[in-house]
Amino acid sequence: MKQTITVTWLCADGASVTAEVPLGHSLMEAAVAHNVPGVIGDCGGALACATCHVVVESAPIPLPMPSATEGEMLEFTEAPAEPSSRLSCQIKAVPELNGLILRVPGP
Amino acid sequence: MAEATTQGDGRAMQAGSSSIPVLNLDPYAPETIDNPYGFDEALREAGPVVWLSRYQCYATGRFDEAQTAFSDDSRFLCTAGVGLTDIRKPESLRDKNPLMEVEPAVHRRVRGNMMKILSPTLMRSYRARFEEKADAIVAQMVKKGRFDGLHDLVEPFILDVFPETVGIRINPETVLLFGDLNFNANGPMNQFYKEALERVSPHLPDFERSFRKENMQPGGMGARLYEEEEAGVFEPGTAFGFVRVLFRGGFDTTIAGISGALLALSRDPAAWAYMKDNPDKVLNAFDEALRHVSPFRVSHRVTVPEGCEFAGARLEGDRKIAIFMEAANRDPRKWPQADRYDPSRAAVTEHLAFGHGAHKCIGLLVARYEAEALLRAVIRQVDQLTFAGESEPAYRRINTLRSLVDLPLEAH
Numbered sequence: 001m002k003q004t005i006t007v008t009w010l011c012a013d014g015a016s017v018t019a020e021v022p023l024g025h026s027l028m029e030a031a032v033a034h035n036v037p038g039v040i041g042d043c044g045g046a047l048a049c050a051t052c053h054v055v056v057e058s059a060p061i062p063l064p065m066p067s068a069t070e071g072e073m074l075e076f077t078e079a080p081a082e083p084s085s086r087l088s089c090q091i092k093a094v095p096e097l098n099g100l101i102l103r104v105p106g107p
Numbered sequence: 108m109a110e111a112t113t114q115g116d117g118r119a120m121q122a123g124s125s126s127i128p129v130l131n132l133d134p135y136a137p138e139t140i141d142n143p144y145g146f147d148e149a150l151r152e153a154g155p156v157v158w159l160s161r162y163q164c165y166a167t168g169r170f171d172e173a174q175t176a177f178s179d180d181s182r183f184l185c186t187a188g189v190g191l192t193d194i195r196k197p198e199s200l201r202d203k204n205p206l207m208e209v210e211p212a213v214h215r216r217v218r219g220n221m222m223k224i225l226s227p228t229l230m231r232s233y234r235a236r237f238e239e240k241a242d243a244i245v246a247q248m249v250k251k252g253r254f255d256g257l258h259d260l261v262e263p264f265i266l267d268v269f270p271e272t273v274g275i276r277i278n279p280e281t282v283l284l285f286g287d288l289n290f291n292a293n294g295p296m297n298q299f300y301k302e303a304l305e306r307v308s309p310h311l312p313d314f315e316r317s318f319r320k321e322n323m324q325p326g327g328m329g330a331r332l333y334e335e336e337e338a339g340v341f342e343p344g345t346a347f348g349f350v351r352v353l354f355r356g357g358f359d360t361t362i363a364g365i366s367g368a369l370l371a372l373s374r375d376p377a378a379w380a381y382m383k384d385n386p387d388k389v390l391n392a393f394d395e396a397l398r399h400v401s402p403f404r405v406s407h408r409v410t411v412p413e414g415c416e417f418a419g420a421r422l423e424g425d426r427k428i429a430i431f432m433e434a435a436n437r438d439p440r441k442w443p444q445a446d447r448y449d450p451s452r453a454a455v456t457e458h459l460a461f462g463h464g465a466h467k468c469i470g471l472l473v474a475r476y477e478a479e480a481l482l483r484a485v486i487r488q489v490d491q492l493t494f495a496g497e498s499e500p501a502y503r504r505i506n507t508l509r510s511l512v513d514l515p516l517e518a519h
């Protein structure tokens with residue numbers, strides 16, 4: 001079985017980054033590793049900083065619902081949260097998400 | 108060095124705990140405090156969970172088990188205190204911390220309300236000030252060339268920015284004494300604890316006054332906590348405890364963590380070169396320092412009254428379990444080349460130095476932004492950072508905090 005999934009980030013400046021993300025890795029980690037601008041991860045994935053904010057543009061299956069804490073943290077994002085906003089430290093690469101497209105909201 | 112046996116003392120043989128290895132070592136003996144890694148290895152290798160016979164509690168030093176013990180509140184609770192002694196018993200002189208040492212449901216509510224005050228938006232607003240101050244103090248050090256990275260750099264920096272961040276006024280002359288007492292009190296009531304108590308007692312009333320309402324700075328976190336208490340968001344009388352736990356939890360730990368990162372960078376040319384090439388990865392240098400030498404050595408939980416299954420064993424109810432983050436953060440099952448400081452390692456943020464689960468450090472973003480500002484200034488302004496000590500670096504003798512005695516450095 002393939003050990004990675006393909007994920008695309010649409011950046012605020014119009015560019016995009018597509019990368020192979022190893023299964024089990026968080027999409028915050030993956031974005032930081034591929035220098036996706038605007039995904040920072042100051043707290044290291046502890047659900048404490050809201051700097052890994054992304055908007056789900058297109059997902060092959062619906063993502064699991066955000067936890068209550070993630071919902072609260074989405075109030076503290078730099079760009080205003082949208083209905084399909086997520087904190088990407090909380091999204092793990094699983095085979096079903098192959099082809100996921102995320103947008104990084106601009107300032 | 109390991110003295111693990113499976114028969115052990117009477118206590119350990121009770122209630123189906125015979126499968127749990129007994130460890131007769133003392134994690135708080137002076138020589139272990141000076142160099143704990145032999146103990147940590149013995150703890151890890153004795154088993155996933157052991158009985159620490161000297162202190163009549165369970166203990167774990169493995170990564171997976173430590174993570175579970177921190178986060179599974181169906182088995183492990185904070186209600187007996189996160190120190191070694193049971194705060195429900197009169198002989199424990201510690202008072203209950205109204206954020207941590209409460210029922211899970213109370214904790215969730217209180218923490219949720221505190222997070223609204225300690226919000227990332229507020230934390231981000233401090234960054235520019237941290238950076239400005241860090242740049243200035245590091246420039247002074249570079250001018251000096253040779254300096255004490257702890258007493259001349261990290262301590263004055265944190266003393267400058269942290270009380271202001273919490274929004275309190277403290278006495279800079281005595282504040283450095285208190286870490287001894289706080290972090291000794293989380294361990295056994297041994298000589299270290301008694302000596303710290305004696306040293307610190309005369310200054311305690313003054314220190315405690317810093318957390319009172321009249322000493323809150325307008326607009327600071329502390330003032331907001333008192334306002335919310337008045338508005339009925341928090342129970343009457345709890346704001347004092349919140350302000351106190353924020354300050355006590357965030358002062359000595361951050362000093363220890365940042366000075367630890369400077370020590371590691373000054374002794375490892377490969378790590379220093381990596382940071383010079385990757386200055387935007389400065390938080391990795393901090394995370395790796397916290398993993399490699401965890402300031403907060405050990406925390407505790409208590410088993411639920413009915414007892415529980417854990418790591419293939421049956422634990423008795425209402426018993427403390429010591430969670431050695433220091434050992435878990437060097438568990439070779441999780442970390443390749445665990446004894447090596449390597450800011451470029453994979454999963455560098457997954458250490459347990461900030462805890463794990465519902466109680467994971469609420470102030471970690473403050474600590475991270477402070478560390479980022481200071482370490483970034485050092486990496487930017489200094490070409491070569493070298494350890495200038497004549498002997499191995501020494502750590503203070505404090506039961507549960509690993510913090511340097513001093514840190515002679517040279518910067519070019």
Ligand code: HEM
Nearest residue numbers: 207356357360361364406460461462466468469470473474
């Ligand atoms: C490098 C610096 C720091 C380290 C290593 C550290 C470590 C920890 C650890 C291990 C815990 C969890 C203990 C447990 O679950 O038993 C914790 C919780 C806590 N920390 Fe920190 N901390 C640091 C900085 C700070 C700062 C800067 C603040 C305040 C602004 C702070 C305030 C707290 C509070 C209030 C808790 C309790 C949280 C709760 O129970 O929900 N800490 N810290």
